[in-house]
Amino acid sequence: MTPSEIPDAPQTLLLVPTSEGTGLTSTCLGLIRALDAIGLKAGFLKPLRQDELNGPGPDRSTALVASTLGLRPPPPIPQPQMERLLRDDRLDVLMEQVVELQDQAIAAHREHPPELLVVEGLVPTRHGTYATQLNAQMAHALNARVILVGTGDMADPRTLAEQLDMHARAFGGVSSSRTLGCILMRLHNLPSAGQHEAALAPGTAPPMLDAAQLAELRRHSPALATDRFHLIGAVPYAPSLNAPRVLDVARALNARFLSEGEAASRRVLSTSLCARSAANALHVFRPGSLIVTSGDRDDIVLATALAAMNGVPMAGVLLTNGYLPGENMIEMCRPALKTGLPVLTVDTDSFTTAQDLGQMGNDIPVDDLERAERVTAFVAAHLDLQWLKDHLNHGYTRRLSPSAFRHQLVKLAQRADRRIVLPEGDEPRTVEAAAICQRRGIARCVLLGKREEIEEVARNRGIELPSGLEIIDPDSIRDRYVAPMVERRTGKVNELTAEAQLHDNVVLGTMMLLLDEVDGLVSGAVHTTANTVRPAFQLIKTAPGYRLVSSIFFMLLPEQVVVYGDCAVNPDPDAEALAEIALQSARSAQAFGIEPRVAMISYSTGESGSGVDVEKVRQATRLAREQSPDLLIDGPLQYDAAAIESVGRQKAPDSPVAGRATVFVFPDLNTGNTTYKAVQRSARVVSVGPMLQGLDKPVNDLSRGALVDDIVYTIALTAIQAAQNEITNQGKRTVSGTDSTQGG
Missing domain, CATH: 3.40.50.10750 (Isocitrate/Isopropylmalate dehydrogenase-like)
Incomplete structure (x- = not known):
């Protein structure tokens, strides 16, 4: 692929949560399913991992998308790596890595590239105070449109509206074309919500907000009062879709199974702490209930067993304080265990255990595919498919962000694989830049200078010179360029003046470029622009079809x-x-x-x-x-x-x-x-x-105040230009059969 054939990146949608507990991953799953329903193929990317939310093991969002939707997104950047770059003030490097992940997510769809890429943003936490800043930076780097993901209570529309307004400001406000709208998740106090927990086709759920509720929300929210910022979905809180399996409870509490039974499939719809006698707690023995009681409460254990044998599908029984029933009691309850009733035990007391249960998160475990599928369908059913279909492909200008540009420079330069001469071979910044380019495969660099002087510069700056980095002593090659230079500038230089001019390494490097020994030249770290470009005007001259540079x-x-x-x-x-x-x-x-x-x-x-x-x-x-x-x-x-x-x-x-x-x-x-x-x-x-531009071969100038990174990117740019010029100039010569010149 040539530089001019760079494919358009798919439109990117960045989902940004307004707080913890919004159900961000569930929103991503549902949105991708909804997009598929309207014929838009979508990919997924979670660029940055948050360990305090994810815990150990694989990234939950990436794994769920892979298992539920069959996509293969790349793993996110680890949190320690992200925070190290932030501490070192290398936000630009972090964003380039995010852009690289974007490329990988797109490349995972080799045969059918996605039309959209859904990106999961960072969740604001007490630890991750940088979440808002990084979400805004990712929106710019990925040229993404933003969908805010909020949650709350419709009984308090003011708080809900203020959350949306505040977070929209980080992306230019609600009037910006970058902010598309919002999806409200896990909404409470929706009278019609309970009857819609069954799986529905995408976009078929009736509106959860009636006209009065929507008007009240808009009264407090300048955002939702505009046409540009749309309420894309209002998803009610559905208890059954937030219910963990007994297996998940055991993992969270580090509990031991006395009988695992159907722990992998039974879900905890409610938790009942039984401190009263069984006769006064009969109402808690209902479907989906997890009975929490001390292990020495034989009456509660027997009552639970009796309810199970009577066909009540309780979630299970959790015994506390480390007490275990006696052998006779276990034998008495064995028929209940045969029904699949899970029994587990912990060493903590009942009150502490109840607190631990209350602190369990609502995140979907990576191996709970049934819940992931149900949540995906439920969210998709509550999104405004017609609005998505009408608006996603309109009204947004494609832009190339600085992070994407820098990443693309490196990527295209690596593909070009060109040999670039650096006449200022012993200049410290140039030496370091050449080492970086050689090591990363950006270009095959040639330093003009004395090897011992360049190696001393490298030692003084702590630079390790890669083995493939080429160093050429100008004194060893100068003589062989005298005759070609005289021939190129017939009547304007002779052997003596040519030999004198070739003591200037910029002139020498330009002659190497003229004779196709290198593909491009970069200079200017210590030379003026005139010193760099004058030899190019005199020796390289203009490309076919151009009359000026x-x-x-x-x-x-x-x-x-x-x-x-x-x-x-x-x-x-x-x-x-x-x-x-x-x-x-x-x-x-x-x-x-x-x-x-x-x-x-x-x-x-x-x-x-x-x-x-x-x-x-x-x-x-x-x-x-x-x-x-x-x-x-x-x-x-x-x-x-x-x-x-x-x-x-x-x-x-x-x-x-x-x-x-x-x-x-x-x-x-x-x-x-x-x-x-x-x-x-x-x-x-x-x-x-x-x-x-306009030269037959690429020569590029540097600012004398250039940083090492500036030189690296200019070398990359020159390598890409060389590859492009080769294709363009061949085509022009084929068409015109002529060669134009500038200078003399």
Whole structure:
């Protein structure tokens, strides 16, 4: 797969709980079942594990989805690993790992990729105070739409409404296109709820909120009073669906079975602590009741046995205080045991045991497939299928998040497997970046420099140089490039001047690139932009079909990555050049997974302004449209009209780009360079670039203040560009049979 063939990721739905005990996993199961009922294939992902909720063993959500729905989601990131990255202020790395899990969840559906991916968010707990922050970050990283999952009591609609409003704010509020709506789970005080515990087909349960209840909820909730934030489902509390098996009780209390009986299938619908005589407790011997009593209460034991022999399907009997019935009593009760009645014992007293039972969670055990299936069907039955069908595929713009962009850079670079030369081979940041790229398979790096000097840099910084990392002494190879350089620049250099210029490692690396000994070049950690690009203009020249070289920056805004061009090369392009910059930038964006929507930036929008500068942008837009009719491009547009949806609707309501632009083409270098630096510094936005475009082979410049990560991503970007250029240039040469040049 080439970079330009990156498939569109399925739409992602992030389910965010407002508190503990909402039944989050049950909601995920029911939603996936409901989506299947309307013909939308969905995958599942739980990116982050919470040990305090899950306990030891496999992740419960992932295992239940696998056993109930037949999906194979990847295991979540362990909680210690997540918290370590948060402590080290490496949230960006954590989000890249989340994006990698998203890819794995999609890849699990090899033959039929899912149309949607349901993602289970973090539950806010007293320990996990970071849950809200990480849920918001995951929404951005995965470009996910958010469904809030709440729970509560319809007798207290104010509290329920306030929960929804508060949690919606973390995702832009209820007016944001990111927040879809909410699903209310385990609702109490719904008069009509009890009659609907039977399994129903998805979407067939009658509405649980009548008009008066819904009106009361909306009165307290600005969220539910809007059309954009929808009540997707109201699921009543169903006692039978929250009933644990006796086996689950035994596990939770670490109890011992005296007779296991049907412990794996009998469910605890109620718990009765019997401290009175049997004659005064006859009402507790009913179906689904777990009788809790001291082991020396022979009267209660006998009464339980008698009820079982009379056909009452009680859940079981739990004996406390560590007391066991005598042999004669056990023999007397043996007929009751044959009915399947479970009997278990604990060492704690009756009161403590009752407290322990009250603290048991409502989570579905991973091996309780019957309960998981019933809950899945029950939740699906109470969701608004028609609304999901009408709204899930509309009204949301696809964006590439910074985390997804960085992850994608590494992934595509690994696939490209290119050899990249680094002329500043003994520069410490460059050495470390080369080691990282070599170790991770991002590129096969070539450091130009003296081996002993590079190894000393590595020792001083504690860097272990990978065995495959190539180091070339420039003195050992310089002479062989003199003749090819003279030939390339006939009449402009001779052997003496060529040999002198080749003492500059950037020139030497550029000659290696020209002769196809390497696939790309990255420099600029200590050199100026001019030092890096001048040899490329003189030796590499432009690719077939292009008459100029331009540049773009990838701007990693908080919610998405956009492209700025040209911010580094062309001081004052004319209309024809500006049109070419727009087309180059759109193709570069597409090659890196960004859907190109090109805004030609000016101080005027549409026909509102006049003058030479505006007319240049207007003419460039027309030329670009003529050359690429299918490209979404518009101009002139002011920056706010291009970037902000509300402003775009007001200033350019008919524009296919306004408010949704992903590629911003500036009218001149003064505007472009000033804007990119203002955004980068004032908004603390990471920028990757400049990436040169239009060259026959990729050469890319670094900022002299670049961090190691910046260099790593620029190397990755160069490797991808090399793979893309090879395919594109071959096609252009085949069509045109010509070679264009720039510079001399």
